[in-house]
Structure formats: structure tokens, C-alpha cells
Amino acid sequence: MMTKRSSRLHFMDAIRAFAIIMMLQGHFVHSLLGDVYRDKNNLIYTIWEYFRGMTAPTFFTITGFVFTYLLLKQKTTGLENPRVLKGVKRAIKVIFWGYLLRLSFYALFTGTVNASFFYVDVLQCIGTSLLLLIGIYLVLCRINETWFQNTVLVLGVTIFLLQPVYGSCILEFLPQTVANYFTNKNGSVFTLLPWFGYVCFGSYMATIFLKHGEHKKFYSYTIMILFFVGILLVFFSSPVLMLGHSFTGIAIFKSVAYNNFLFIRLGNVCMLFSIFIIGRDYVTSKVITKIGGRTLSIYIVHFFVLYGSWFGLGLSRFFYHSLTPLQVFIGALLFILSICTLVLSYYKFEEDIKNRAYGLLGLTNQKIKIVSGSAVDLLSDIVQKFKSIRYMRR
Template identity: 30%
Template sequence: MSRSERLYALDAARFMAMLLMIQGHTLDALVSPRELDIASFPWNIWHFLRGLTAPIFLVVSGIVHVFATHRTPEGKLPEALVWRRLRWALTLVGIGYLMMFPAQRLWHLGHVPPEQWTAFFRVHILQLIGVTLLGVLGLMLLTRTERQLGIAGALMGSVIVALAPATAWVDWYRLLPEPLAAYMSTDRGSLFPIVPFAAYLFLGLPLGSWLKSIPAEQRTRALRVHLPLGGLLLLSLVPFLASGFEWIVPPQANPYHANPGFILLRFGLALLFIGAVAWLAELTPRWGPRYALFGRYALFLFVGHLVLLYGTPWFHSIARLYPKALSLAEGGIAVLAVIAVCLGSVLFIEALRRRFHPAWFLLRAGAVAAVVYLMLAPR
């Protein structure tokens, strides 16, 4: 995305969603349920708002993906871009599974019990984003204009939302192998099945297509005014949609996964959030480049805070050593500490890259080499 095209409000929304995700994971992992009871006020509201983090991030990702895509004069994607997007999607899926790897050494895999394989196959946000981006890449290859892409994304997102009730009735583990069924069902612990979460990213495509089609000087206003108005319109329809679909949703299903009304509730609130952050970004123009910087390191921030909290298959960290053992005040301090370490690491790496350009490549290569060594080490 060129500097003239860049919408810092979108970078700010992605950054804010990441901060919400970090504080949510940290408090949930470390604070005692006696002090953080999601069944009582105000933590029930906090828990509901946590559920908006992924939809916000996915919608913004869909919008940004459109702006970051440049076609040839014939409307095709450059081959280098296709391979880069394919590699990125597969990298996300690979990192998602690596973080849940069920053994410390490759030759220990033969001794892994079934319940650990089930945990390994669960779908988390990285796998969901990676697989959905493969679908987005497919739509981009099939279309020739951003308008066509927007229409295709809207249709795909709408179909996923409409099929949510039917999907919830299916016993996917009887129809598909466990690694595939985990993408369609939460029965064995998957947190982000394709239905409904892929819909949010697909529905970001028509928004990105629309924003890209209007003059650059009008885009910020569109984010601040038109997007929230669309969110309010959706929210006005939610009661009718939720009650209208209630009778075909399985009683045991999570309504935010299976009822189109509740799925669109989260989508509408995501639009309101993006609009609110657009106003904040307007009030903090000097922070624009910082928002963009942290947005570029979104994967690093996500993986980094999880490693700080939970460790890896090769070492444990605070959430595994002291699970749900802190007071609320201690948990708040932990949130600030995790955020400070993550953001400070980004600033350090960026400063290092400016002085020594290959630094980021060497850090990534070193991380890959360390993982390979740990998997193959004799002890």
C-alpha cells in the first residue's frame, strides 16, 4: 500500500484490536476466577467485548487486503504477489500448528496420546486467518477488478453467515477426518471455525473495494461516518434476524457461531469500533506512522504475547506456571508488562533494522533454526 493510499485509521483499529486481544488473554490466563467471574457484572460485559476482538481484526484485515493488492493492466495478479500471498497464508497456518505442537521432539510423535492430538488439531486464529486468506487469494485470481472482488467477497461472506445454522447441526467429526472437522466444529475445542469467523474477513473485502473506489480525501470521512451508520443499520436489524433464525439453531449451539443475527451483531459492532477508532486516529495524527509500524508487526505481536504468557512446547511461561493465580491488581500489572515488552520489542527490532538492514531476516532465520534444532535434538 502506497503512503498516499494508506488509511492510518485502519492501522489504528488493528493496533487497538491487538491491544484488546493481549489484555484479554493476559487477564483470562492469570487472574483468579474469584476476582474475574465472567458470569457476573462487569466481567460479563468484558467477556462479551472480548468476543469482538477477532471480528474487528478480521474485518480490518479484509479491508487492508484490498488496498495492499495491485493488479496488472489486464486485471490479473502479478505472479510474485500470488506466491507471496500463498507463502504468507501457509506460514500463518504452520505457525498456528507449531505453537500447539504435541511433542518436544519429532521422534516423540509416536507416543503422543489421542487427547494431545486433539489439542494439536484445534483451530486457533492463525489457522483460521491462513485458510481464509487462501480463499481470498482464490477470489482475487478469479476476479479482474476490485468491484468484482467486493461482490464476490460479499457473496462468500453472506453464504457463510446464512449457512451457520445448518452447519451447527452437522456432526462434522463423523463426516471428516479430525484435522478437517476441527475447521468446521467447536465440539473438540476449536476456537475459530470457518463458520462464522471467515465471514468477517470476506465481508471486509466489499468494504475495502468501496473505500478504494472513492477519492482518497473522502476515505477518512467514510470510515468515521458511513461505516458507523452501516453498523447502526445492521444493529437495528439484529433483533429481527436473531429471533427469526432462533428456531432453526440447535439449542446447544453458541448463538454467536450459529445464529446469523448474532453473527451480524458482532459485524455491526466491529464497524462501530472501526468508526470510533477513525475519530481517535484523526485526533492523534502524529501517531499514524506508529500505528502502521505496529500493524506491520501484527503477527510478531500476536505470537510474542502468547509465548510470553504460555511458553512453547519446549519451555513453559507464567500462565502455565501460575494459571489463574493472580489478583486483579497483579493481573493489571501483568497486562501492562506484556504490552510493554511486546511493543518495546517491535521498536527495538525496527531500530535495529534501520542500522543493520538484514537484522529482521537474521532474527527470523535464527528462530527457524532454533525450532529445527529443538525438534531434532537428541535430548
């Protein structure tokens, strides 16, 4: 059985806050920096580009870690675990926003749906990954936690090793909306594979923390192990893969070694985790915790401001690839501060803002339920009333 365990890990909030801030500046610089300054021979730009590449692996790994940690902490298992229903609702919400952010109102007004609406991006991948984790949990939770732990680890390794196989697939036999989850040939920015692999590794790490997190020297050993594993993955995973090819003759080891971005980035994530664990006593600020807990809202707001979303009137519409490094540096700082402040301020006065908005719109209590995301509760009430009516008729 899976039992309740240790308390909140504040360093995970700090990593999530770090990842969302890296995402904000990364998108801002990538969208607005002038082409003339994108010089791969420039040391500063090369360093920035390398660290920008760590953002997505970190985000997906954290997603798996946090969700699994909260899921397995519960005393109950299976469908009785409250985190299952919460996770499903969260996943559906994230997928919904992933599509909604790419909707063009201009296309709708002309009676069509923009092609980019069907592209799969980071939110759809995260939401689908959560649903897959929940499915794995529901299948294996009745056995024991070790089965779940080993399954996600094997899945993660397998997904990374098979990247050359599925990476070139077009999947024309599938409906394009479904195929977009597995291939970027149609325009998808992120695909479920290989990114679900990072979610699996994060999930595996969470099981380790849950099992051994209360041991006195756990964090000391974890820091050393994570950093050592990170070094091995970054600098030695390619030679090891080539060695595997030499001994077994399996071509896929060689293919992965020649394009070994997945294991190397996983190594970056491991080292990043170790650094944040070292500073875990210094990253307990409420602001950091709040930023780490509002990553979805920050992502949504940044998408509107930078890309324009529904109307296409974002910063990239007016300054696309046109700013100098100094302008980008100052702009990125202001962008990060503005987005984070706006989101945190909204949640600070959320109830008052909602009440005023409902008042202006003249919404009734039932309509407020729908707008605030309680449609499931409302549907349940309707079903109960329907049952009562049927019973009375009998």
C-alpha cells in the same frame, strides 16, 4: 481492470494495533484472573468480557480489508499481480506458525505428537482465509472488480446466515486434520466458518474504499454510514431476522436471531471503524504503525511468554486462574509493554542480530538463505542449475 489507487490508510494500522493490544490483554486476563473474580454480575467484568469479544471479529475483518486493499491497488491483475505471490507466501507462513506454536517438544521426545498440535487456531484460519480470497480474486479478476466485490459480500452474508447449519456439524467422514478447520468438536479454537465471513466483509469494505476513497466527502459519509449500520446490526438485526422468519417461514432466520452473535459483532466492528476514521489524523504515530505492522510477530512472542508453546513453561503454567484483579491489571500493562517493546526492538536491530546469530552458528550463505525464509529463491537457483546441466549433457 483493477488499477492503482490511493495511499496508505494509517487508521487501519491503528485498528490493527488496537486489536493486537486488545488480544494481548484479553489473553492475559482470561488466562490468569482468579475464578472467584469471574463474576458475570460484576459490571466491570461484564464490560471487559463484552469488549474482549470484539477482538477476533475486528482482527478477521481487518485481515480481509488490508489484504484486499493492497491486492486491488496494483496495476496488474491475475498471477502478474505481485500481491498474489506475496499473499500465498504470507498465508503459508501464518499457517505454518499456527501449527508450530502448538507443537510440544516433550511429546516429540516421547515419540508422539500432541493432540493439540492438530487443533486449528486463529493463525490457521487467517492463513486459509487469505488463500481463499486469493482464489476468489484469481477466478473473478479477469471479469471486473464489481464481481469480486459482490461475491465477497454475498459469501459473508451467506456464511453468517448458515451458521446454525454448519455450527453443529462433526464431519466424521473427513480426516480429523481437515475437519478441524470446520468444526470445534475435536478441540479447535477457531474454525474457518464462520470466521471467514468477517474476512469477506472486510474485503468488501476495502473495495468501497478503493472505489470512492478519493471523493472529498467520502470519509464524512463513511463515518455516518458505518456507525448507523453498526447500530442497526447491534440493536435491530435480531428483530429483522425474526421478521424474515415470520414472512418466509424459513427456520434458519429464527435460529440465527436466537444466537445472533455474528451480526452483532459485525456491528461492533463497524462502529469501531467509524471511531478510528474520525481520529484518522491523530493515529499516524510511527510506533502505532509499527505495532500494527508486526501483529504476527507480536502474536508469536506472546504465545511463547503466556502459554509456553513448545515447552509449556509460560506464565499460565505458574499463575493460571490465580491472580487478583489488581495483579492482573498491572501484569497486563507490563505484559503489553514488554511484548511490544521486545518485538519492535528486535526489528530495529534485526540485521545485526541475524548476523551475530549466523556467526555463532557458523552458517554459510546458502544456509542463511534457508533460515531467513528464502528457500523458494534457493530452490529456483537449483532448478536453473539442473536445467543448465541437462542442456550441457545434450
